[in-house]
Structure formats: structure tokens, C-alpha cells
Amino acid sequence: MTAQHYTAALALALFTIAPAAIGAGPDAARGRYLIAISGCNDCHTPGYAQQGERIPEAERLTGMSVGFSGPWGVSYPANLRLGASLLGEGDWMAMARRSGLPPMPWTALQAMSDDDLRSIYRYLRGLGAAGQPAPTALAPGQAINTPHFVFVPQMPGAK
Numbered sequence: 001m002t003a004q005h006y007t008a009a010l011a012l013a014l015f016t017i018a019p020a021a022i023g024a025g026p027d028a029a030r031g032r033y034l035i036a037i038s039g040c041n042d043c044h045t046p047g048y049a050q051q052g053e054r055i056p057e058a059e060r061l062t063g064m065s066v067g068f069s070g071p072w073g074v075s076y077p078a079n080l081r082l083g084a085s086l087l088g089e090g091d092w093m094a095m096a097r098r099s100g101l102p103p104m105p106w107t108a109l110q111a112m113s114d115d116d117l118r119s120i121y122r123y124l125r126g127l128g129a130a131g132q133p134a135p136t137a138l139a140p141g142q143a144i145n146t147p148h149f150v151f152v153p154q155m156p157g158a159k
């Protein structure tokens with residue numbers, strides 16, 4: 001192949017791939033990809049941060065009863081599958097575009113295009129409802145009755 005052939009082949013390859021990857025409208029496969037690259041499982045799938053891909057996809061995104069405690073109180077990663085199965089697409093979009101407690105990366109969802117967010121919704125709907133709702137968030141000072149990670153910076157050498 002000459003350099004020209006390579007350029008033509010590359011242009012053809014990009015032309016073929018690009019429409020599927022960018023701006024192709026909402027679809028569940030894209031949602032699956034976005035979830036995989038955005039770290040959502042680390043918090044929303046029990047054990048995923050420790051076991052990663054060994055947790056079957058059918059068991060993922062059911063939320064966590066291990067909370068994150070900090071100055072905001074305690075937050076619990078929601079069961080995303082129940083959430084998506086209970087809400088229509090429009091209501092889910094409004095819910096996902098809101099803001100809430102840390103350490104949920106709300107700004108990441110806000111920065112997503114509508115197509116990206118709708119794709120995530122469709123992927124979650126496809127996975128179907130599973131698991132239990134995560135515990136309700138606690139206000140600062142409320143008694144904590146679940147396991148939780150403490151999100152408070154420690155000074156070096158502090159005991």
C-alpha cells in the first residue's frame with residue numbers, strides 16, 4: 001500500500017466508525033459504554049471497587065448500603081436499576097440533572113449531553129429492576145446504623 005492508500009483507508013475507517021460513536025442518538029449500548037468508562041460501578045455496585053469485572057453485569061448497579069459520611073451527613077449510592085425502572089425517561093432525566101450529596105459526581109452527569117444521559121437510562125432499563133433501595137441519606141449528626149466510609153481528610157501523622 002502507498003501512503004495515499006493508507007490515508008484513504010484511514011479516512012474510510014473513521015467515516016465508518018464515527019457515526020456509531022458520536023452523535024448517533026440515545027441507545028443502550030452507548031449507555032453501557034459510558035457506565036463502563038465513567039466509574040459508576042465503583043460506587044453503585046456492591047463490591048465492584050474491590051472485585052471489578054468479576055461481578056457479573058446482571059448483578060451490577062443495584063446501589064450500596066455502605067454509606068459515605070462527611071460534613072454533609074451520610075449518603076448512599078442509589079440503586080440505579082430501581083430508579084430507572086420506576087421513572088419514565090423524562091422524569092429520570094430531570095432527576096439525573098439535579099444536584100445532590102457528595103461524593104456522587106453530579107457535575108459529570110450535568111456535563112453529559114442529553115443523548116448520553118438518555119443512553120444511560122436506556123441501558124439501566126434494559127438491565128431491569130433488581131435489588132433493594134439504598135438506605136435514605138442521613139443529615140449531619142444523625143445516628144448511623146450502617147457501615148460507612150468516613151470522608152474526612154486526615155493530617156499526616158494524626159492518630
Ligand code: HEC
Pocket residue numbers: 035038039040041042043044068075076077078079080083095096099100101102103104105108109120137
Ligand atoms: C464516588 C461514588 C459515586 C460514583 C463514582 C458515582 N456515584 Fe452516583 N451516587 C453516589 C451517591 C452517594 C449517590 C446519592 C447522592 C445523594 O443522596 O444525593 C448517588 C446518586 C446517583 C443518582 C441519583 C439516583 C436516585 O435515584 O436518586 C444517579 C442517577 C447516579 N448517582 C448516577 C451515577 C452515574 C451515571 C455515575 C457514573 C457516571 C455515578 N452515579 C457515579 C455515588 C457515586
